[in-house]
Amino acid sequence: NAGVTQTPKFRILKIGQSMTLQCTQDMNHNYMYWYRQDPGMGLKLIYYSVGAGITDKGEVPNGYNVSRSTTEDFPLRLELAAPSQTSVYFCASRTPGTGKSPLHFGNGTRLTVT
Amino acid sequence: KQEVTQIPAALSVPEGENLVLNCSFTDSAIYNLQWFRQDPGKGLTSLLLIQSSQREQTSGRLNASLDKSSGRSTLYIAASQPGDSATYLCAVITTGTASKLTFGTGTRLQVTL
Numbered sequence: 001n002a003g004v005t006q007t008p009k010f011r012i013l014k015i016g017q018s019m020t021l022q023c024t025q026d027m028n029h030n031y032m033y034w035y036r037q038d039p040g041m042g043l044k045l046i047y048y049s050v051g052a053g054i055t056d057k058g059e060v061p062n063g064y065n066v067s068r069s070t071t072e073d074f075p076l077r078l079e080l081a082a083p084s085q086t087s088v089y090f091c092a093s094r095t096p097g098t099g100k101s102p103l104h105f106g107n108g109t110r111l112t113v114t
Numbered sequence: 115k116q117e118v119t120q121i122p123a124a125l126s127v128p129e130g131e132n133l134v135l136n137c138s139f140t141d142s143a144i145y146n147l148q149w150f151r152q153d154p155g156k157g158l159t160s161l162l163l164i165q166s167s168q169r170e171q172t173s174g175r176l177n178a179s180l181d182k183s184s185g186r187s188t189l190y191i192a193a194s195q196p197g198d199s200a201t202y203l204c205a206v207i208t209t210g211t212a213s214k215l216t217f218g219t220g221t222r223l224q225v226t227l
Contacts, residue, residue, distance in 0.1 A: 033215075042217045042218060042220065043215075050213070096213060103150075
């Protein structure tokens, strides 16, 4: 049972570089989310998707882009990396509907922009 | 806008003690509330989920309660163990928000020998 898989685990970027954080889930979950976690600040929602081909902005979308071409994959793209994007990024997924479905998280990608 | 608060931010207890972690939220129109555990350098693991129609959920030594009208939830840990040391986060889905969770900032728990 792989669950939610994120790659890479760690990455250091220079200011202005770009990269894609990968997220894939094998639970056939329609809903997928990207969060960032900063020390003492809790988790903030960047983007989310309720199904293939559908994405929407969360609280802190600036500087990021997403796509959802398949149910399994939900990559997060950083264009022109800035020091403010230094954070731990978590991908998560769940099934929609009844309210009984918990959120499943990946192990995170720790990104440093210098 | 939903806001979720967890108090205290950090807690240290000796092994064997029973303890309570608190979570409060400002908008009582929630779909459900989840408690998570996060170990250092790891992702979040779901511990308990309480639907809006429920009052409590139990799993082993953990019991979570929900009082929607007052905007409060508690996580009770019985007979704490050093392995319980972690950060505990609560999160709510507010109705009408397309299943987006709002997280608290967590309580960092240390259980000492």
